[in-house]
Structure formats: C-alpha cells, structure tokens
Amino acid sequence: MDFYRRFFIIWLLLLLIDIIYATSRIQPKRVTAEYGSDLSLSCTFPEEDSDKTIVQWLYQNSTDYHSNHRSNKIYWRPLFLNSQLLTSSETRYSIQQKSQQTNDTSVTYSTILTLAKVTESDEGLYMCKSLSPKLIQMTYQVRVIQSLDITPKQIIIPADELGQYSIRLNCILTDNHTGRRHEIHWWHNNKRLGTNSNRHARITKNSTQHSFISTLFYTGEPANIAGSYICESDPLRKSVSVHLEANKSSGIILNFNKNK
Structure with missing residues (x-):
C-alpha cells in the first residue's frame, strides 16, 4: 500500500473518530483579534519522525459551540491535515510548517495557522492536534474586537x-x-x-x-x-x-x- 493511500485512510479514520466527536474538552487559551487584522495561531510539538507526523487544525464557531452544548455532542470542523486544506469554502486560511533543531538530539515541529482579515464570523474555538506518535493538542478561543x-x-x-x-x-x-x-x-x-x-x-x-x-x-x-x-x-x-x-x-x- 503506497504512502498516499495510507495517508488517505488515516485521514478518514480521524474524521470519523477524532474530529466529529471529541472525547474531552481542553481549557482553551483566550486570544483577542482586531477586526480586519491578520491573526496567527501556532502549535509546537516534539518531532520524532517527520514522515509520520500528522497534525490537524480543527474549528468550532460560535454557532457550533452553542449547538454542542444543547446536544451534549462536541463537533469540530476540519480545516487542515498537515498542509492540506480540507474546506473549500474558506480561502482566507493559510498554514505554515517548519522543523527546528533544538539540540543535538531533539527536533521540534511547528505549525502556524493564519487567518487573514478576521471578522466576527471567525470567532470560536481552534484546535491543533498532533496524532503521531502520540496525541498532543492545544485549543485557542478567538474573540474579535472592533x-x-x-x-x-x-x-x-x-x-x-x-x-x-x-x-x-x-x-x-x-x-x-x-x-x-x-x-x-x-x-x-x-x-x-x-x-x-x-x-x-x-x-x-x-x-x-x-x-x-x-x-x-x-x-x-x-x-x-x-x-x-x-x-x-x-x-x-x-x-x-x-x-x-x-x-x-x-x-x-x-x-x-x-x-x-
């Protein structure tokens, strides 16, 4: 089975299991964005094998958040899988990835999600998840001011x-x-x-x-x-x-x- 086919199967499993129904809620870090400005959110993980590194960016807007509380279900919309954009309806998002050698034996992997010209519709929760070799995730609560x-x-x-x-x-x-x-x-x-x-x-x-x-x-x-x-x-x-x-x-x- 070639790499791309395995990658696609992993992606489907993640969408079915990890994206739609999250198993736990993480206390988000609150960030403020000014209307019309660009906002960047970043996550950094230890990188053990760059070929196996899988990172997701997920989004839950204010409407999703209130619906989740009423239904007691936690639903996240997929944005990126590594550098692959997973939503065609939003073109203001971009992703940047880089690896950095921190010492002789350690390498860190950083992923930066940028939202261009933010509006009030961008308010909500944003989560980045590193799914291999172990689960690491971080959540941001974005609020937009005038x-x-x-x-x-x-x-x-x-x-x-x-x-x-x-x-x-x-x-x-x-x-x-x-x-x-x-x-x-x-x-x-x-x-x-x-x-x-x-x-x-x-x-x-x-x-x-x-x-x-x-x-x-x-x-x-x-x-x-x-x-x-x-x-x-x-x-x-x-x-x-x-x-x-x-x-x-x-x-x-x-x-x-x-x-x-």
Missing part, C-alpha cells in the same frame, strides 16, 4: 520642570459584544507594569457598554519616563514610543509614534 488604541498622541513637558513628573495614557478596547470581560496589561521598556510591582505606575480600569479603558499613570524623572509603552490584550498589542526632544520654546516634547 479596535484597540492608545491616547493621547503627544505630551509636552515644560523645560523648567524639575523632579518628578507624571504622564497619563489611556488604552481603549472597543467591543461590540456586551458582557464580555477583557484583560489589558501595560509594559514599559519591555517590563510588565503593575501597581503592586512598580512604584512609578498606577493603573485604573473603567468600562462602558462597548468600551474597556485601562489608564496608566506613570511618575518619574522625565528621562525615566521616556521609552516604549505597550498595552496588550493577548496577543493583540499597540505601542507608542516616547522621545524627549527640546523644541524652539525650550520645552521638552514627548512624541508618540503609534505602531500596530
């Missing part, structure tokens, strides 16, 4: 300002869905900020019907305030770079260059 932004775009510090100075940044997450909770975290120069872990930082939270606002108050010498600030709703990140510049009026300007 936007994530940081304000203000510019702060001016007077040149004669001495000692401690404070800035205020707002990270605004807009979500058309009501009743959902979101976690927003702040970073300064690659260091996680928190009221309890950094005496220069104070973070407050507020929310409206469709917006979640995290406000960062940062206090310190002007030179210490400068740097990169990031607000994050995993894995979505928005950043501003803060620079000190002397202008013609002898002031110091902190310019915010917004990056996605």
